[in-house]
Each structure stands twice: as C-alpha cells, then as structure tokens.
Amino acid sequence: MSSTIKGIVAYPITPFDRDTGAFDPKTLHTLLDSMISSGVDAIAPLGSTGESAYLDDAEWESVAWETVDYVDRRVPTVVGVSDLTTAGALRRASIAADAGADAMMILPTSYWHLGEQEIREHVSAVADSVDIPTMIYNNPATTGIDMSPEFLVDLVSTVDGITMIKESTGDITRMNRINELSGGTIPFFNGSNPLALQSFSAGASGWCTAAPCLAPEQVVHFWRLLESGDRSGAGAVFDKIEPLLKVLVSRGLPSTVKAGLEFLGVDAGLPRRPLLPLDDNTRTALSDALSVARGVIVAS
Incomplete structure (x- = not known):
C-alpha cells in the first residue's frame, strides 16, 4: 500500500448543536467547504481535534461516514481510528475503509502502560485488517505512550499496512532522526504546530x-x-500565524478551535465535558492572534 498524501493535512473539529449536544453535520459541511476551497491537501477527521475520545460508537461512525461522503474525494481523507481496545480500533478501521477513506491514522492509547510488543501487535493488527494505508501517530502528551523514532521506523519497515508517521512530541530532533534512519524514504508528518517551519x-x-x-x-x-522554494516569504507568513498556533495548543484543541470559530461567526457548539470553554484571558489572546493571522494578505 502507498499514499500520495502530503502538504497541509487539516483536522476539523466535530461540531455539536449548542442546545442538544448532538453532532451537527451542517456546520461540519461549512467547515469542510472552507478548508477544501482554501486549498488544503487532505482532511483528517476524528483525531484529537475532532474529540474522537469523547464520542460514543454511533457518533464516531456518523462523523466518519459524513466526513468522507461530503468530502467526496475532493481531497484525500485520513480517518482517525484510535480506540482503547484492539477490537474497538479494528471495528473503526473497518468502518473507515467501508466509508471510502483514503487512509487511516492510529494512536496507541491505553489505561495501562503498553510495552513495545503490545503496541506492535495492536497497531499491526489494525493496519493489516484493511486495504488502506495507515499513519502511525506518536503523541505522548495525550496518551502517555512515547514511541521512539527507531521503533516508529521499524514499524513502517516491517508492517505492510503502516506507511506513514505522524510525530507530535514537539521535538525536532525526533523528525531529523526519522529522516536519517529511513534515508528520507518514509513519509513523516509534523503534528506540532510551533514546529511547522522547522519540520519541513x-x-x-x-x-x-x-x-x-x-x-x-x-x-x-x-x-x-x-x-x-520561497523560504523567506514562508518565514514571514509563519511569523504572523505563529501566535495563533501557540494559543491553539495552550489548551485542548476542541476548546480553542471552537472558540475561534465562534469569533468567525460559526457556531460549532461547546467542547464535550469534561472539556470546558475557554476562560476570558485565553479568549482575548485567541481573538488577538486570530486577527493577526487572518490579516495575512494571500495572493490570488
């Protein structure tokens, strides 16, 4: 299996009706249209931003099908299939494949600490269960499970279904090491907003x-x-969007992104409890950073 995914992989939130708390597909459509028309290279629902961990099985399935169906192959879709159990992740992988996802992403997560063999067997079973490529995702800040560059590269090298790596520790030396170990042959993706410029x-x-x-x-x-190849121009743009990137990760992404959308006139509802809406100070910082970022002039 192979994948041609590259560039900006956009992670939508899962919108909820503010009054009922139910999944709101209409607002999701608005968000997807905005991102795709702006030129993102892929859409990745049901990651940390999409509150996957806080959805029940029926909600998760609805979001997966709705997203892939509405994107309608305008860009590739990468569906997050992580679950606490292997059985749950296998079920989600099957749904993602049946829905028509172009790839899937798996983040090992567990109540008990997982050893490398447990991680290997878990992600291998899921990746090999369907015929779409898998992105293996390392994010110890949310899971408490940290996979080394050596282990990640070995997974890609030995498990046919795993073809890509998402590295989110915020440590640029990890990305350099992945590139070195693979001789530049394994696609890896930066998941740490402040490292966007360095990661490329x-x-x-x-x-x-x-x-x-x-x-x-x-x-x-x-x-x-x-x-x-215009690194100078890219650096100038990054300087303007960097404050927004930092505020976004200062709290849980569902809380910051949904507050930002509210500033833009899009009601995506509240983050699911126990997540709380932003405090006043963070809202102010987010509003200021958003104004600066969106003030960047984009050539037509």
Missing part, C-alpha cells in the same frame, strides 16, 4: 494541523511558499 526543513512530507479551521488560506499560503 527536517524533511517532513506535511503538517497535520487544526489551524485551517480558523485561518485556512493563510496556512495553505505558508505551505505553497515553502513548496515553491
């Missing part, structure tokens, strides 16, 4: 980010400048 210098194939929910044209503009 380290050889990253793309940037997995929720920022396009709020400033899609500016994020895409940054990537296109880099892709064209």
Whole structure:
C-alpha cells in the first residue's frame, strides 16, 4: 500500500448543536467547504481535534461516514481510528475503509502502560485488517505512550499496512532522526504546530494541523511558499500565524478551535465535558492572534 498524501493535512473539529449536544453535520459541511476551497491537501477527521475520545460508537461512525461522503474525494481523507481496545480500533478501521477513506491514522492509547510488543501487535493488527494505508501517530502528551523514532521506523519497515508517521512530541530532533534512519524514504508528518517551519526543513512530507479551521488560506499560503522554494516569504507568513498556533495548543484543541470559530461567526457548539470553554484571558489572546493571522494578505 502507498499514499500520495502530503502538504497541509487539516483536522476539523466535530461540531455539536449548542442546545442538544448532538453532532451537527451542517456546520461540519461549512467547515469542510472552507478548508477544501482554501486549498488544503487532505482532511483528517476524528483525531484529537475532532474529540474522537469523547464520542460514543454511533457518533464516531456518523462523523466518519459524513466526513468522507461530503468530502467526496475532493481531497484525500485520513480517518482517525484510535480506540482503547484492539477490537474497538479494528471495528473503526473497518468502518473507515467501508466509508471510502483514503487512509487511516492510529494512536496507541491505553489505561495501562503498553510495552513495545503490545503496541506492535495492536497497531499491526489494525493496519493489516484493511486495504488502506495507515499513519502511525506518536503523541505522548495525550496518551502517555512515547514511541521512539527507531521503533516508529521499524514499524513502517516491517508492517505492510503502516506507511506513514505522524510525530507530535514537539521535538525536532525526533523528525531529523526519522529522516536519517529511513534515508528520507518514509513519509513523516509534523503534528506540532510551533514546529511547522522547522519540520519541513527536517524533511517532513506535511503538517497535520487544526489551524485551517480558523485561518485556512493563510496556512495553505505558508505551505505553497515553502513548496515553491520561497523560504523567506514562508518565514514571514509563519511569523504572523505563529501566535495563533501557540494559543491553539495552550489548551485542548476542541476548546480553542471552537472558540475561534465562534469569533468567525460559526457556531460549532461547546467542547464535550469534561472539556470546558475557554476562560476570558485565553479568549482575548485567541481573538488577538486570530486577527493577526487572518490579516495575512494571500495572493490570488
């Protein structure tokens, strides 16, 4: 299996009706149209931003089908299939494949600490269960499970279904090490917003980010400048969007992104409890950073 996914991989939130708390597909459509028309390279529902961990099985399935169906192959879709149990992740992988996802992403997560053999057997079973490529995702800040560059590269090298890596520790040396170990042959994606500029210098194939929910044209503009070799121009754009990127990760992404959308006139509802809406100070910082980021002039 192979994948041609690269560039800006946009992570939508899962919108909820503010009054009932139910999944709101209409607002999801609005968000997807905005990101796709702005030029993002892929859509990745049901990650941390999409509150996957807080959805019941029926909700998760609805979001997966709705997203893939509405995107309708305008860009590739990468569906997050992580679950606490292997059986649950296998079920989600099957749904993602049946829905028509182009790829899936798995983040090992567990109540008990998992050893490398447990991680290997868990992700291998899921990746090999369907015929779409898998992105293995490392995010110890949310899971408490940290996979080394050596282990991640070995997984890609030995498990046919795993073809990509998402590295989200915020440590640029990890990305350099992945690139070194694989000789530049394994696609890896940066999942740490503040490292977006550095990660592409380290050889990253793309940037997995929720920022396009709020400033899609500016994020895409940054990537296109880099892709064209204009690092100076990309750096100037990054300086303008960096404050927004930092505020976004200062709290849980569902809380910050949904507050940002509210500033833009899009009601995506409240983050699911126990997550809480932003405090006043963070809302002010977010509003200021969002104004600066969206003030970047994007050439037509």
